Amino acid sequence: MAEWTPTMVEDRLESAADVFRSLPEVKPQGYFNAWPEYFHSFADQVGQEPLMRRPKPGPRDITQAEDALLWLRWLDPADARLLWLRANRKPWKPICWELGISRATANRRWQYGIAVIVWRLNGKVVSGKRSMEHVIAVVSERRLS
Structure with missing residues (x-):
């Protein structure tokens, strides 16, 4: 595979957030609904918008999403939280307030x-002696060339 770029990482994190958002919710065990399911007749549905649902994610999508979540372990917990909030498309202002x-x-x-x-992902280790600006600059230079 070609070298990873920041855009590829951003896209993978956003798709991971979408996958986890679209998974069915976990329901409590031991409770059930005894009422029969109500089937709407055609007359009940006239004038209603059709219910369109996205397909459930496949096994490959779930595996890629789990791998993307594991990437966040390489970061400081506050930075990992920041990246995950942005992957979930949360606006900057609430993120800044929260953090x-x-x-x-x-x-x-x-x-x-x-x-x-x-x-x-490209097989390099970030030294603790390197500044944030240096790491960002090296990655952005590689992206431009």
Whole structure:
């Protein structure tokens, strides 16, 4: 496979969030509904919008989503939370309020988290001596070339 890019990592994290969002919810065990299921007649459904559901994710989608979640272990827990919130398409303002950081700091930490994942997926280890700016710059230079 070709080298990973930040865009590929972002897309995979977003698709993982979509997969976990579309999985059926876990229902409590031991409870059941004794009422019979009600079938609507045609007259009941006239004028109603049809119920369109997305297909359930397949085994390959679930495996890729689980792999993407494992990538978050390479990050600081706060940065992993930030990346997961952005993958779930949460706006920046609530994220900043929740984490208690500014918008610029949140964006910088998000870029750093994506860059660390890209480095690790491409078989490199990020040294603790490297600055966030250096790691981001190296990944963005590779993306431009």
